[in-house]
Amino acid sequence: MASTASAATRGSKTRSASAANGRTAARSAAAKTSNKATETGKATAKASEMTKASEMAKGAAGASTTKNAAARQRMAPSGQPSEMQEGLKELFTAMLKDIYYAEKQILKSLPKMAKAAKTEELKQGFEQHREETAGQIERLEKVFAAIGQKAKGEQCEAIQGILEEGKEVMEDFKGKPALDIGLCGAGKAVEHYEIARYSSLRTLAQHLGMKDAAKLIEANLAEEMKTDKLLDQCAQTVMLSKAV
Numbered sequence: 001m002a003s004t005a006s007a008a009t010r011g012s013k014t015r016s017a018s019a020a021n022g023r024t025a026a027r028s029a030a031a032k033t034s035n036k037a038t039e040t041g042k043a044t045a046k047a048s049e050m051t052k053a054s055e056m057a058k059g060a061a062g063a064s065t066t067k068n069a070a071a072r073q074r075m076a077p078s079g080q081p082s083e084m085q086e087g088l089k090e091l092f093t094a095m096l097k098d099i100y101y102a103e104k105q106i107l108k109s110l111p112k113m114a115k116a117a118k119t120e121e122l123k124q125g126f127e128q129h130r131e132e133t134a135g136q137i138e139r140l141e142k143v144f145a146a147i148g149q150k151a152k153g154e155q156c157e158a159i160q161g162i163l164e165e166g167k168e169v170m171e172d173f174k175g176k177p178a179l180d181i182g183l184c185g186a187g188k189a190v191e192h193y194e195i196a197r198y199s200s201l202r203t204l205a206q207h208l209g210m211k212d213a214a215k216l217i218e219a220n221l222a223e224e225m226k227t228d229k230l231l232d233q234c235a236q237t238v239m240l241s242k243a244v
């Protein structure tokens with residue numbers, strides 16, 4: 001801003017100087033002496049004017065540099081106030097602890113789901129996802145390490161409730177043809193909870209410039225989305241086989 005303003009000042013000075021020169025040339029040669037005196041006076045006035053302007057510009061530039069430095073102290077790299085950034089970091093850690101707890105509960109629950117499933121495809125699907133879940137927990141531990149924190153879960157009643165529903169399906173539909181379709185639905189509820197958590201965590205990690213954490217979270221998210229689709233396919237297969 002300061003340099004644009006001073007460029008504009010320079011431009012206007014140049015224009016007024018050339019206009020003054022034009023006017024001087026139009027005057028008669030007889031008035032040369034008095035003109036000279038006038039020009040000298042003008043030049044002196046102009047010189048002092050320029051000094052004043054340059055001092056003002058310097059002052060303005062100095063003030064704006066101080067202002068920018070003060071603003072930078074209050075602002076994070078993303079341009080948001082640091083208070084906001086701190087809040088987002090806190091939220092990221094809270095959600096990370098939430099999903100870490102959830103994954104550990106899911107790891108215990110998946111073998112029970114696999115055991116209950118009657119269809120081979122679904123049984124294998126749950127077993128495969130148990131292995132993936134173990135890997136997801138390791139990725140989360142790397143995320144904790146990346147933010148300099150010890151891996152620690154925070155009890156989450158939401159996932160406890162979702163897994164409880166899964167248990168109810170196993171009990172209520174034991175020995176019934178709809179069991180596996182019920183298990184697919186219970187599994188999908190778990191995957192959707194995880195997808196919600198991981199998408200939020202990924203967005204936060206990206207926003208906070210945590211590239212490695214974002215990649216690890218993205219890998220977990222991809223597996224949950226793949227599992228969600230797989231459960232849809234299993235339910236379709238089971239439904240078709242039952243219909244036959």
Ligand code: FE
Binds near residue numbers: 103106133136194224
């Ligand atoms: Fe998971």
Ligand code: FE
Binds near residue numbers: 098099156157158159
């Ligand atoms: Fe939760």
Ligand code: FE
Binds near residue numbers: 106129190191224227
């Ligand atoms: Fe999952």
